[in-house]
Amino acid sequence: GENVEQHPSTLSVQEGDSAVIKCTYSDSASNYFPWYKQELGKRPQLIIDIRSNVGEKKDQRIAVTLNKTAKHFSLHITETQPEDSAVYFCAAASHTGGFKTIFGAGTRLFVKA
Amino acid sequence: DVKVTQSSRYLVKRTGEKVFLECVQDMDHENMFWYRQDPGLGLRLIYFSYDVKMKEKGDIPEGYSVSREKKERFSLILESASTNQTSMYLCASSLPGPTTYEQYFGPGTRLTVT
Numbered sequence: 001g002e003n004v005e006q007h008p009s010t011l012s013v014q015e016g017d018s019a020v021i022k023c024t025y026s027d028s029a030s031n032y033f034p035w036y037k038q039e040l041g042k043r044p045q046l047i048i049d050i051r052s053n054v055g056e057k058k059d060q061r062i063a064v065t066l067n068k069t070a071k072h073f074s075l076h077i078t079e080t081q082p083e084d085s086a087v088y089f090c091a092a093a094s095h096t097g098g099f100k101t102i103f104g105a106g107t108r109l110f111v112k113a
Numbered sequence: 114d115v116k117v118t119q120s121s122r123y124l125v126k127r128t129g130e131k132v133f134l135e136c137v138q139d140m141d142h143e144n145m146f147w148y149r150q151d152p153g154l155g156l157r158l159i160y161f162s163y164d165v166k167m168k169e170k171g172d173i174p175e176g177y178s179v180s181r182e183k184k185e186r187f188s189l190i191l192e193s194a195s196t197n198q199t200s201m202y203l204c205a206s207s208l209p210g211p212t213t214y215e216q217y218f219g220p221g222t223r224l225t226v227t
Contacts, residue, residue: 009153032214043203043218044156089155095210099144099163100171105155 002027004092006104014112019077021107023090026071030092033066033073038087038106047088048075080111116140117219119204125225132191134222136204143209145187146216147171147179150201162187163209194226 006023013019025033034049050057050064050073057064061080066073073092077084087108093101120135136145144163148156148171158171160179168179176198180188187206191198201223205216 006155034215036216043220044216045218046215049215091156093214095214099207099209099214100161100169101146101158101216102172103148103156103158105153 002030002092002100002102004090004102004104006090006107008107009105010108010110012110012112013080015080015082017080019080019084019109019111021075021088021090021109022072023074023092023104024070024072025092025102027092027094027102028071029094032093032095033064034091034093034101035062035064035075036089036091036103038089040086044089077109080109082111082113085109085111117204117206117217119202119219119222121222122220123223123225125227126191126194127227128195130191130194130226132194132224132226134189134191134202134204134224136187136189136206136219137185138187138206138217139185140206140217141184142206142217143184144207144216145181146205146207147177147187147189148203148205149173150203150221156203159189191224194224196226198224199226200224 031052036044038044063076090104146161147159162181204219
């Protein structure tokens, strides 16, 4: 079946450094790639997403890149801050067949002050 | 502001019991989802629904069923609860697109089966 692999599972960075999280997906029909952030004890919330017709998208300190040929997409956080500490989930979805969404296993990001 | 609510935050049930988890959204979303969240495994899709009375299996449907009789409500049913179903259960809803596919999550139900 379809799956999404996410690496690393844990990432620790110094405040101000950059953080990169990488995902690969298996379903070539996937055309929507969201990233969710889950703070401790809270529900996941969308932080950025990218569609298959775009190679890169940026929103302030976060950016996402997509390589459809290689089935890779990545999240980049620059100038990290302690409040960026959370679990980040990538996902891949196709808006055919009811929009089934497959999530990666998550990356726990620690930003040390 | 989208609101997704779940019937319980914490639930303790015995092995073999039938368990109902309820999810309600107030934004007229067509799509609704049930996930379970376990450490190191992320969010795994159990079932989803893209319309009233419609349902599709996700990756781990075994031991679960769902019901969507009304657009705003999506229920997850554990027919005979087992200890390996102890987990955090998250419900979500979304529009069908194409403007947005963002999923809005409920607060979660932590289910313990003893």
